[in-house]
Amino acid sequence: MNKIGIINYGAGNLGSVKNALAFIQNQMPSMPPFEVCIESSPERLKLYDKLILPGVGAFGSAMNALHSTSLSEAICEFAQSGKFILGICLGLQLLFEKSFEFGEHKGLGLISGEVVGFNNTGLKVPHIGWNNCYFTTLGKQSPLLRDIKDGSFFYFVHSFHIKTSEAFILAYCEYGYPFGAIVNKDNLFGIQPHPEKSHNVGLCLLKNFLEL
Numbered sequence: 272m273n274k275i276g277i278i279n280y281g282a283g284n285l286g287s288v289k290n291a292l293a294f295i296q297n298q299m300p301s302m303p304p305f306e307v308c309i310e311s312s313p314e315r316l317k318l319y320d321k322l323i324l325p326g327v328g329a330f331g332s333a334m335n336a337l338h339s340t341s342l343s344e345a346i347c348e349f350a351q352s353g354k355f356i357l358g359i360c361l362g363l364q365l366l367f368e369k370s371f372e373f374g375e376h377k378g379l380g381l382i383s384g385e386v387v388g389f390n391n392t393g394l395k396v397p398h399i400g401w402n403n404c405y406f407t408t409l410g411k412q413s414p415l416l417r418d419i420k421d422g423s424f425f426y427f428v429h430s431f432h433i434k435t436s437e438a439f440i441l442a443y444c445e446y447g448y449p450f451g452a453i454v455n456k457d458n459l460f461g462i463q464p465h466p467e468k469s470h471n472v473g474l475c476l477l478k479n480f481l482e483l
Contacts, residue, residue: 272303272304272305272306273303273304273305273306273320273321273481274305274306274308274318274319274320274321275292275305275306275307275308275319275320275321275322275323275481276307276308276309276310276315276316276318276319276321276322276323277289277307277308277309277310277322277323277325278310278311278316278322278323278324278325278342278346278362279309279310279311280311280333280336280337280340280342281336282326282327282328282332282333282336282361283324283325283326283327283359283361283362284325284327284465284467285309285325287465287467287468288323288325288359288467289307289309290467291466291467291473291474291477292305292307292477292481293307294474295474295477295478295481299478302478302481302482303482305481311340311342313340313341313342313344313345314345316342316345316346316348316349317345317348317349317352319349319354320354320355321354321355321356321357321480321481321483322346322349322354322355322356322357323356323357323358323359323362323480324346324356324357324358324359324362324365324366325359325360325361325362326358326359326360326361326362326363326364326365327360327361327428328361329372329373330361330364330365330370330372330373330376330378330386330431331370331372331373331374331376333361333365334365334376334377334378334379337365337379343379346379346381347379347380347381350381350458350459353457353458354458355458355459355460355480355483356458356459356460357460357461357462357480358459358460358461358462359461359462359465359466359467360428360429360462360463360464360465361429362461363433363454363461363462363463364378364386364431364433364461364463365378365379366378366379366381366382366459366461367379367380367381367382367383367384367385367386367433367435368380368382368383368384368385369385369386370385370386370387370431371385371386371387371388371431372386372388372430372431381456381459382435382439382454382456382459382461383435383436383439384433384434384435384436384439385433385434385435386431386432386433386434387431387432387433387434388430388431388432389430389431389432389446389447391447392446392447392448393447394446394447396430397428397429397430398427398428398429398430398446399427399428400426400427401424401425401426401427402424402425402427402444402445402446402464403422403423403424403444403445404422404423404424404425404442404443404444404452404453404464405421405422405442405443405444405445405449406421406422406441406442407437407440407441407442407443409438409440409441409455410440410441410442410453413441413455414479414482414483415441415453415455415460415476415479415480415483416441416442416453416476416479417475417479418475418479419472419475419476419479423472424469424472425444425452425462425464425465425466425469425472425473426464426465426468426469426473427444427446427452427463427464427465428465429463432446432450432451432463433450433451433454433461433463434450434451435451435454439451439454439455439456440453440454441453441454441455444463444464450463451463452464460480462476
């Protein structure tokens with residue numbers, strides 16, 4: 272039985288993510304069985320088959336929490352093992368090299384790129400609500416987006432976004448200008464919107480991650 276760990280570092284919608292996975296398990300009994308645990312012990316991360324790194328709040332304080340608990344080192348070791356990780360919202364941003372949210376802060380550095388604020392969009396920040404995600408050529412081929420229609424709506428809540436190589440971007444969103452909304456580098460996946468709040472489309476993405 273696959274073990275799925277939701278990383279608890281005090282800055283995530285843990286219950287919402289766990290409930291979404293439980294719903295998938297209950298509604299799709301044909302899926303291989305899996306066990307979901309909320310995990311805060313760095314020593315235990317290696318026991319899981321897949322990890323989900325959720326997150327809400329500020330980048331700097333989140334990284335401080337990961338460092339103070341030694342979860343940052345454990346996450347990097349897990350990534351190097353080749354097993355899959357999914358970062359959600361702030362969890363996506365933490366996978367990158369640095370952020371300019373309230374100063375400059377170093378991230379986990381697992382994907383090259385940085386996190387910046389929305390600039391000169393003329394639109395209200397934070398970006399909150401439903402918006403389309405348009406797939407790149409890579410996204411149309413990605414198993415993470417299987418059975419999801421190009422241009423599908425996901426639910427966003429964020430003031431900062433990633434800047435990274437097109438080689439890692441599976442889907443863009445438009446908010447004043449296009450920005451990377453869903454990414455993949457090797458065994459690392461990340462999504463800026465909240466799949467656990469994005470109804471059937473988000474549940475499909477989570478299901479696809481579980482089946483990788």
